[in-house]
Amino acid sequence: MIVVEDLVHVYPGGTRAVDGVSLRIEAGERVAIVGQNGSGKSTLVRHFNGLLRPTQGRVLVDGVDAATLRVAELAAKVGLAFQDPDRQIFSGKVRSEVAFGPRNMGLAKDQVTSRVDEALAAAGLSDDADANPYDLGYSRRKLLALASILAMRTPVVVLDEPTTGQDARGVARVEEIVGGLAELGRTVVAISHDMAFVAESFERIIVMRDGRVILDGTPTEVFAESSWTELASSYLEPPLAARVGARMEVGATPTEASLVAALTARAGSAIRTEGPAAR
Amino acid sequence: MLGGYLGPLVIIALNLVGATIAGVAGRLVRVSVLLTLPIAISVVLVSVFTRAGTTVLFTIGPFDATAEGVDFAAQTLVRLLAIALSIGLFGMTTDPRAFVLDLERRRLSPRFAFVALATLEAVPAMVERAGVIQASQRARGLDTEGSLRARVRGVVPLAGPVILSSLTEVEERSLALEVRAFGRPGRRHLLWRNPDSTAQLVARAALLLLLVGSIVGKVTGAFPQTP
Amino acid sequence: MLELKGVSYRYAGYAKAVLQEVDLTLADGEIVGLVGPNEAGKSTLCLVAAGLAPASIKGALTGTLTIDGEPMAGRKTHELASRVVVGFQNPNTQRSGIAATVFEEVALGPQNLGLDVPEIVERTRTAMALLRIEAIQLRDPARLSGGQAQLVAIAALLAMRPRHVILDEPTAQLDPAGTRLVGEALRQLAAGGTSLLIAEHKTDLLDGVCSRIVAIDGGRIALDGPAGDVLADPRLDALGVQPPSRVRLQRAIDEAGIDPRTAAAAAQAMAAVA
Numbered sequence: 001m002i003v004v005e006d007l008v009h010v011y012p013g014g015t016r017a018v019d020g021v022s023l024r025i026e027a028g029e030r031v032a033i034v035g036q037n038g039s040g041k042s043t044l045v046r047h048f049n050g051l052l053r054p055t056q057g058r059v060l061v062d063g064v065d066a067a068t069l070r071v072a073e074l075a076a077k078v079g080l081a082f083q084d085p086d087r088q089i090f091s092g093k094v095r096s097e098v099a100f101g102p103r104n105m106g107l108a109k110d111q112v113t114s115r116v117d118e119a120l121a122a123a124g125l126s127d128d129a130d131a132n133p134y135d136l137g138y139s140r141r142k143l144l145a146l147a148s149i150l151a152m153r154t155p156v157v158v159l160d161e162p163t164t165g166q167d168a169r170g171v172a173r174v175e176e177i178v179g180g181l182a183e184l185g186r187t188v189v190a191i192s193h194d195m196a197f198v199a200e201s202f203e204r205i206i207v208m209r210d211g212r213v214i215l216d217g218t219p220t221e222v223f224a225e226s227s228w229t230e231l232a233s234s235y236l237e238p239p240l241a242a243r244v245g246a247r248m249e250v251g252a253t254p255t256e257a258s259l260v261a262a263l264t265a266r267a268g269s270a271i272r273t274e275g276p277a278a279r
Numbered sequence: 280m281l282g283g284y285l286g287p288l289v290i291i292a293l294n295l296v297g298a299t300i301a302g303v304a305g306r307l308v309r310v311s312v313l314l315t316l317p318i319a320i321s322v323v324l325v326s327v328f329t330r331a332g333t334t335v336l337f338t339i340g341p342f343d344a345t346a347e348g349v350d351f352a353a354q355t356l357v358r359l360l361a362i363a364l365s366i367g368l369f370g371m372t373t374d375p376r377a378f379v380l381d382l383e384r385r386r387l388s389p390r391f392a393f394v395a396l397a398t399l400e401a402v403p404a405m406v407e408r409a410g411v412i413q414a415s416q417r418a419r420g421l422d423t424e425g426s427l428r429a430r431v432r433g434v435v436p437l438a439g440p441v442i443l444s445s446l447t448e449v450e451e452r453s454l455a456l457e458v459r460a461f462g463r464p465g466r467r468h469l470l471w472r473n474p475d476s477t478a479q480l481v482a483r484a485a486l487l488l489l490l491v492g493s494i495v496g497k498v499t500g501a502f503p504q505t506p
Numbered sequence: 507m508l509e510l511k512g513v514s515y516r517y518a519g520y521a522k523a524v525l526q527e528v529d530l531t532l533a534d535g536e537i538v539g540l541v542g543p544n545e546a547g548k549s550t551l552c553l554v555a556a557g558l559a560p561a562s563i564k565g566a567l568t569g570t571l572t573i574d575g576e577p578m579a580g581r582k583t584h585e586l587a588s589r590v591v592v593g594f595q596n597p598n599t600q601r602s603g604i605a606a607t608v609f610e611e612v613a614l615g616p617q618n619l620g621l622d623v624p625e626i627v628e629r630t631r632t633a634m635a636l637l638r639i640e641a642i643q644l645r646d647p648a649r650l651s652g653g654q655a656q657l658v659a660i661a662a663l664l665a666m667r668p669r670h671v672i673l674d675e676p677t678a679q680l681d682p683a684g685t686r687l688v689g690e691a692l693r694q695l696a697a698g699g700t701s702l703l704i705a706e707h708k709t710d711l712l713d714g715v716c717s718r719i720v721a722i723d724g725g726r727i728a729l730d731g732p733a734g735d736v737l738a739d740p741r742l743d744a745l746g747v748q749p750p751s752r753v754r755l756q757r758a759i760d761e762a763g764i765d766p767r768t769a770a771a772a773a774q775a776m777a778a779v780a
Contacts, residue, residue, distance in 0.1 A: 037653040037681040051414050072422035080418045086447075087408075088415040090440030104420030134447065138595075139544035148419060165595070165678050167543040167707060168748040193681050196751055235683035240751035240780065247775040256758040263759065267768040376606050389618075396604040400648075404603070450563075451599040454553075457562050458591050459602070459662065460618035463584035467617045468626065470610065 001027040001156060001187050002048055002078075006057035009043050009211075017043035019211030020057075027155065030178065030188045032198040035208035036234055041191045042083075044208070045158050048189070049078040062155070076105055079154035083161040083191075085145035089133045094125060094144055097133060101152040119151035122180060124173050139170040146177065157181055159190040163197050175201050196239045199223060199254040209234045224252035283350075286493075287357040294364040303371045311363035319356055326352040375399045377473050384469055393461065401445075409441045508532040508555060508590065508670045508701060513569035515554050524550045526725045528569070532670060532701040537692060539712035539733065540705040542722035543746030548705040551722060552674045555703060556592035557581060574669065588619060590670040591663040595678045597655035600662070601647050608650075608658050609634070609643040615666040633665035636691045652679040660688065664695065671695065672703045677711060689715045713737055713750040721745055752780050 002025040009018040018040045025031055033041045046052040047059045050071040059066040061077055079101075082088040091097035098119050102112040120126045123143040125136075133141055142165065149157060162174045178201050181188050192198050198205055199219040207215035207222060207230065214230050215222050223231075223242040231238060238254070245253030250266050253259035298304040328339075332347030375396055383392045416437075417423055456462075475483070495501075510530040516523040524547050532538055532555075542548050553559040557578045560567045571578040573589050594600055605611035613630040621629070634640050637657045642650065647658060656679045663671065673692075677685040689711055696702055706712055712719060712733065719736035721729035723745045729736050736742070738753050748754075759772050 035681075036683055037651055049418055051418060070422060070424045071417040072420050072424070075418055075420040082415055082418075086444060087411045090412055090416070090437075090443070092439075100416070100421075101419040104422070137545035152419065165675065165707065168743065168746045169543060171748060193685075195682075235681070235686075237682060240755055240776070243779040244755065244772060244775045247779050248771060256755055259755070260758050260762040260764070263764050263768050263772060264762060267765045376604065379604075393602075393604055400603040448599050451594060451596065452603075454558055454562055455594065455600040455659075456602060457558065457583035458556070458587060458593075459615040459666065460584045460587035462582065463587070463618055463620065465620055467620055468623050470613060470617070470623060470626065 001025055001029075001062060002189075003060040004044070004047070004057070005060070007044070007047060007054050007059060008056035009040075009047070009052060010055045011043075017211055018047075021208075021211070021213055022057075023206065023213060023216065025156075025187060025189065027187055028182070028185050029204055030182050030190075030202045031204045031206060032190050032192055032202040033206045033208060034192060034195070034198060034236060036236075039208040039234065040211040041208055042160060043211075045080065045160065045189060045191060048074075048156065048158060049080050050074040051080070072104070075101075075154070076152070077154055078156040078158060079149035079152050080158045081146045081149045081160060081162065083164065085138070085141040088145045088148070089141060092132055094120070094131050094133055094136070095129045097144060098148050098151045101148055105152065115151045115153065119147040122150055122177055123147035139166050142166060143170065143173060146174070150177070150181075154186075156187040156189065159188070159192075161191055161193065163192060163194050171197065178202075195223075195237065196241075199239045199242070200256075207231065207234060207236065219254035220252045220258070223254040283354045284357055287354075287361040290361040291357065291364055294361070294368050298364075298368050298371075301368070301372045303368070307364060307367050307371055311360065311367045314367075315356075315359045315363045319359060322355050322359070323352045326355065380469060380471075381473050383467075384472060386466075389467055390462075393456075405441055405445055408444060409437050412440050412444070413437055507534060507572075507574060508703075509570075509572045510555060511570045511572070513554060513567065513571070515550055515559055515568075516566045517550075517559075518564035518566070524725050525554060528554075528722075528725075528727055530555070530720060530727065530730075532703055534669070534701050535696050535699050536718060537696045537702045537704065537716045539709075539716035539719040540703055540722065541707070541709065541712070541719060541742070541745075541747045542728075546722045546746075547725040548722055549674050550725075552592050552672045552703065552705055555670075556590050556672050557586040558583065558592065561586060584618075587615075587666065587668075589668055590672065591615075591666055591668045592672040593660055593663050593674060593676055595675040597652060597659045597679060600659040601655065603648075605647055607644050608639065608647050611647045611658055612643075612662045612665050615662055619666065629665045629667055633661040636664060636694060637661040638687060653681060653684045656680055657684065657687070660691070664691075668700070670701050670703075672705075674705045675707070676704065677706065677708060685711055707748070709737060709748060709750040710752075713752065721747060752776055 004021055004023050007018050007021045010016050021044060033044065035041050043052060047054060047066065048061060050066050050069060053067055061074060066074060089097055091100065095116055098116045099112050102115045120129055123146055125140060125143060125147060128136060128140065133144055136144065146159070146162065163171045166174065178188055190202065203218060205217065205219055205222040206213055214234065215227055221227065223238040225246045228238065241256050241259040242252065242254045245251060245259050245262060250262035253262050295304060298307045327344045327348040328342040330345055330348035330351050332345030334346035335343045336346055336349065337344050379392045379395045383389055413423065510528055513525055513528040514523045515525040528551065540548055540551065550559065553563060554567065554571065557571055559565055561581060561583050578586060602611060602614050605614055609630060612633055613626050616626040616629045634643055637660055639657050639661055642654060647655065650658065656676065660673070660676055677688055680688065685708065692702055692704065693715055704712065704716070716733045718731065719729070719733045720727060721736060721742060728745055729739060729741065737750050742749050755776065756773065759769055
């Protein structure tokens with residue numbers, strides 16, 4: 001779905017934000033991109049919808065070189081929800097904000113309305129449809145920014161730090177949305193600093209540092225002890241479950257569920273080897 | 280007749296020389312012309328046709344264009360240009376912070392210093408914000424590339440959000456400033472000073488003399504009056 | 507000591523009070539975490555504790571704010587500034603816009619306090635060292651990344667050496683490294699006697715740094731106690747606050763009904779790595 005070939009991006013001031021990245025993201029994958037601020041994550045994903053153009057290398061979206069398409073054309077394939085909702089939201093009404101995208105796509109009025117309703121429902125904002133976005137709290141504004149992208153029904157959805165600043169309900173809602181998109185077969189790419197969220201909701205994690213990819217694999221692989229030195233060089237820490245699992249030598253357990261499963265298995269085998277008398 | 284033009288033309292020439300030395304001549308001329316254009320057009324239209332005069336050049340409908348009118352319009356235009364170039368050159372060659380902080384050193388209230396600087400910052404900040412908002416709109420399918428119509432269409436949805444988000448930021452900004460004791464009365468000790476070179480002192484004295492001389496000349500009638 | 511007693515606050519033009527009957531005490535050297543769902547009143551509480559509401563933000567305050575024994579009612583904002591500062595989430599709005607370098611930005615607060623130059627420089631240098639931003643001291647504050655800008659904003663507040671520091675989601679824009687850095691800096695600050703109130707969603711951060719946690723919901727204090735107790739309190743989830751990883755993991759293990767020996771070993775391992 002998205003192919004990145006030897007991508008280099010140098011900003012006007014000379015900063016080499018992306019320094020040779022090649023990767024493939026298949027349709028339907030759920031990918032998280034993690035790394036320090038300045039590692040090139042935001043720069044990378046902005047090439048997917050054409051907001052940034054490569055200095056060298058190229059990015060193919062659905063087989064077509066992104067450089068040959070206008071941002072508006074790419075917007076129908078790749079939706080990007082900005083990290084700061086206040087830099088994305090500009091309407092005076094929630095409903096019109098969400099309708100902006102579908103309208104730009106030239107959809108008929110009733111289609112726009114149904115998409116808006118659907119997106120608001122997914123984001124849990126149906127009751128706020130007629131509110132002013134600035135009367136909503138930050139959490140809900142962030143969900144509004146997300147809903148605006150959902151309404152476009154793009155095959156690829158890119159989320160820039162979707163859980164930052166969210167309270168527990170907001171995080172749960174984001175997790176639901178990611179799950180929902182995956183069920184519909186959409187490709188989800190998320191930038192995040194929340195290692196636990198990433199380990200639980202995504203099947204592939206890409207770790208970036210200094211504009212390059214230093215780790216790329218499943219949560220189990222990326223958070224396994226063998227990767228820890230690499231992670232540490234990026235000042236990243238694996239989720240607690242992974243650290244506890246490693247300490248107890250029950251294998252790579254990036255999520256709570258996997259740790260519990262591993263502990264249950266170990267407890268089970270302990271009972272078998274020691275026998276009932278030992279208990 | 281040249282009398283009414285001499286002063287402004289000298290000022291224009293001096294500004295252009297200064298701008299060339301500073302390397303901003305091209306930008307200065309562009310900006311100054313752009314800024315004076317709206318006023319210039321209305322001045323020309325009004326003066327050329329309504330100025331009382333005897334020498335008629337041509338007629339459009341009930342309006343006579345007189346040579347006196349053209350003369351007046353031209354004199355006004357060079358004055359406008361002289362003003363625009365002077366202010367423009369000052370703006371383009373002066374570091375606003377150094378300027379305002381130096382004023383504060385000379386006993387200007389720090390509050391004024393802040394307002395002046397913040398105003399100067401306001402435009403680049405708005406431009407930057409406009410860029411970000413436009414990026415988010417493009418990311419949702421608003422086509423701003425390609426045809427001219429598309430580009431124009433791209434500007435319209437910007438105006439509201441840029442202004443609105445600028446305003447909503449104002450409250451937070453002023454709060455943050457108050458937290459840092461901004462409103463405290465009394466002077467502050469400044470971290471650095473910008474001493475004048477001898478050349479700058481001489482230039483400043485010369486300009487002051489020119490200013491005083493011009494006012495005296497105008498008031499005593501030594502300078503030609505505008506028609 | 508900073509004390510709020512029976513505080514209710516209603517913004518001008520709004521019918522409903524955002525804070526109701528809030529009692530909160532911040533002792534010197536204490537680091538108190540403030541948690542709660544969004545729109546529970548965390549930000550308002552921060553503004554009221556800093557005295558900015560109602561000194562700067564129009565509204566009706568009932569109850570009292572007392573700092574170091576003196577009531578703050580009717581004080582002007584610059585009088586408050588020498589005693590208590592509050593930092594906000596958005597680093598861009600906290601940038602003064604009149605400083606050419608990060609150094610000058612951080613020095614602005616002490617400068618406004620009317621201190622003499624050696625004192626200004628000393629306070630600025632210490633604050634920058636605490637947040638480890640000496641390397642960017644000559645950069646243009648407007649050209650920094652969000653994370654760097656936030657560190658500068660916090661340093662700018664700390665340079666004023668207030669006795670009480672209130673931070674509203676200081677790590678919102680920061681990556682894990684930045685978050686740890688801020689946690690470190692705040693610990694050092696508290697060790698020096700400054701009292702801190704930090705509103706945050708990142709309970710993992712608060713877990714390592716706070717001695718006390720206060721939970722707010724619907725404008726009222728719902729929980730107030732030692733950090734360990736409050737973070738493990740089952741009522742926290744109902745409030746819409748995500749407990750720290752340690753607590754969540756422990757619960758998952760407990761719920762799975764793993765045998766006591768393995769569970770005990772797991773608890774030990776958790777204590778060792780956390």
